Amino acid sequence: MSSSDNRNGVGRVILVLMAGSLLSLSGCSNYDPVPVEKCSEVVKHAQKVLGSMAPDGKTMMADCKAASDSERGCVMAATKKGALAQCM
Numbered sequence: 001m002s003s004s005d006n007r008n009g010v011g012r013v014i015l016v017l018m019a020g021s022l023l024s025l026s027g028c029s030n031y032d033p034v035p036v037e038k039c040s041e042v043v044k045h046a047q048k049v050l051g052s053m054a055p056d057g058k059t060m061m062a063d064c065k066a067a068s069d070s071e072r073g074c075v076m077a078a079t080k081k082g083a084l085a086q087c088m
Contacts, residue, residue, distance in 0.1 A: 031073030039064035042072050049084050063088065 034042060042064050047054040054060065064072060067088055074087035 031070050031077050033069030034072035034076055035069060036065055036072070038072070042075050046075050046078075046084060049078055050081060053081065 039061055043057060043060045046060060046064075047057070064075075067075075071088050075084060078084040078087060
């Protein structure tokens with residue numbers, strides 16, 4: 001298994017954790033809404049926070065477009081991986 005395959009696997013695990021957190025935490029906090037038109041900014045910010053653990057940009061863009069305005073706001077407010085994992 002190459003390091004690229006391993007990184008993609010880790011990214012998928014993070015996405016699953018983020019999706020699970022969405023179900024349990026989405027109603028707990030309100031964030032300034034971020035419209036879908038700003039997904040490129042949201043993805044850039046998430047990639048910066050996740051660093052080498054970030055999934056590919058195409059996957060992140062699809063997730064961003066499927067998220068709510070509040071969830072995108074949560075991502076933009078996150079400064080650590082743990083906080084980001086609670087957003088989606």
